[in-house]
Amino acid sequence: MKAMTYRQYGGPEVVTLSEVDKPTPKPSEVLIRILATTVTTGDYRARSLNMPAGFGLIGRLVFGLTGPRQPILGTELAGIVEAVGADVINFNPGDEVIAFTGVAYGSHAEYRTMPEDGTIALKPGNLSFEEAASLSFGAMTALPFLRDKAGIKAGDSVLVVGASGAVGTAAVQIARHFGAEVTGVTSTSNLELVAALGAHRVIDYTKTDFATTGNNWDIIIDTTGTVSFDRCDKSLRPGGRLVAIQGSFAQTLGIGKPSKASGKTVIAGYVPARPEDLRYIARLASTGEVKPVVDRVYPLEEAAQAHAYVDTGRKRGSVVLTVGNRQWETTARLRTRTSKDEPPHLIPVAVR
Numbered sequence: 257m258k259a260m261t262y263r264q265y266g267g268p269e270v271v272t273l274s275e276v277d278k279p280t281p282k283p284s285e286v287l288i289r290i291l292a293t294t295v296t297t298g299d300y301r302a303r304s305l306n307m308p309a310g311f312g313l314i315g316r317l318v319f320g321l322t323g324p325r326q327p328i329l330g331t332e333l334a335g336i337v338e339a340v341g342a343d344v345i346n347f348n349p350g351d352e353v354i355a356f357t358g359v360a361y362g363s364h365a366e367y368r369t370m371p372e373d374g375t376i377a378l379k380p381g382n383l384s385f386e387e388a389a390s391l392s393f394g395a396m397t398a399l400p401f402l403r404d405k406a407g408i409k410a411g412d413s414v415l416v417v418g419a420s421g422a423v424g425t426a427a428v429q430i431a432r433h434f435g436a437e438v439t440g441v442t443s444t445s446n447l448e449l450v451a452a453l454g455a456h457r458v459i460d461y462t463k464t465d466f467a468t469t470g471n472n473w474d475i476i477i478d479t480t481g482t483v484s485f486d487r488c489d490k491s492l493r494p495g496g497r498l499v500a501i502q503g504s505f506a507q508t509l510g511i512g513k514p515s516k517a518s519g520k521t522v523i524a525g526y527v528p529a530r531p532e533d534l535r536y537i538a539r540l541a542s543t544g545e546v547k548p549v550v551d552r553v554y555p556l557e558e559a560a561q562a563h564a565y566v567d568t569g570r571k572r573g574s575v576v577l578t579v580g581n582r583q584w585e586t587t588a589r590l591r592t593r594t595s596k597d598e599p600p601h602l603i604p605v606a607v608r
């Protein structure tokens with residue numbers, strides 16, 4: 257089968273088209289024909305080994321000391337079940353599914369196997385494969401950080417710094433889902449997008465520093481690595497939590513965390529990928545509470561160009577790779593979304 261692989265760490269050019277063995281499902285696995293996948297900041301980290309401060313060695317231990325252990329990147333996918341192992345009872349050939357492969361990667365290919373009790377769920381019927389493929393990376397991060405680690409509840413006020421990225425767009429919508437009052441921080445060109453996702457207020461960071469507005473929040477979720485506790489201390493209410501999605505190793509270890517007496521907390525680290533969370537997110541997408549944001553679409557074979565765009569740090573939501581010869585369908589679906597109920601930020605792009 258075709259797959260985009262990388263055999264050394266480096267820039268986008270290390271990602272090249274290869275022919276690799278098609279996987280065979282074990283008795284408890286399903287074989288998925290992938291129709292769409294994404295290039296995420298997770299792929300950028302694994303490809304470049306450019307890690308948040310202090311995580312350099314850990315990155316090598318996770319991804320491979322001398323070179324990549326898993327040559328196929330890709331943390332999320334949407335596709336169709338092609339075959340199931342003898343013990344599989346919950347999926348059938350022909351089922352349209354999404355899967356979050358997370359740190360196991362392996363989605364930038366024509367096929368991927370998944371254990372049936374893994375992070376795989378039926379694709380929401382209202383989403384195209386491109387949208388469905390874009391659903392999990394951001395939401396599988398934002399949901400457990402907001403719900404399980406920060407304990408978000410109705411009425412909380414939440415500031416999302418980096419509200420236009422994959423994690424940020426999911427965080428805005430998930431915080432709204434939990435009944436929070438949401439403020440999004442982004443640059444001028446993305447203000448409209450973040451407001452359309454449901455943010456009650458938006459702050460243009462090129463004009464205003466949220467920390468000098470005199471406002472304060474119960475939760476500040478920072479996806480950009482620009483918000484230290486010192487910077488946002490006065491912007492956190494009593495009991496407030498700073499969720500450092502791009503936290504440093506020191507923050508993850510709790511070094512420099514606020515004193516107990518302050519009543520404030522810094523939350524950083526890693527969240528496990530749970531199948532029930534993927535099903536929860538798929539339900540939110542099927543009711544329209546969470547809408548994936550698709551920025552650009554590239555054919556799988558142009559993954560290196562997609563990586564180069566992700567590397568800019570300026571993408572809005574997700575960058576999709578289509579797999580197989582279905583680009584015309586992709587273009588048509590994105591162009592026909594003209595209803596006013598549809599998000600205005602699905603940008604039709606020229607795909608060949």
Ligand SMILES: NC(=O)c1ccc[n+]([C@@H]2O[C@H](COP(=O)([O-])OP(=O)(O)OC[C@H]3O[C@@H](n4cnc5c(N)ncnc54)[C@H](OP(=O)(O)O)[C@@H]3O)[C@@H](O)[C@H]2O)c1
Pocket residue numbers: 296297298301393394397417418419420421422423424441442443444445446461479480482500501502503525526527566569570571572573
């Ligand atoms: N801890 C975890 O488990 C975990 C999981 C997933 C991701 N992450 C990390 O989370 C980070 C974000 O990931 P992502 O996929 O959401 O990134 P992304 O999609 O690449 O984010 C890009 C967005 O960030 C915005 N941005 C850049 N600088 C900004 C600033 N100073 N203020 C406000 N917005 C800014 C950009 O908007 P403008 O163009 O408007 O500036 C752009 O839309 C990455 O470092 C990733 O490694 C951590």
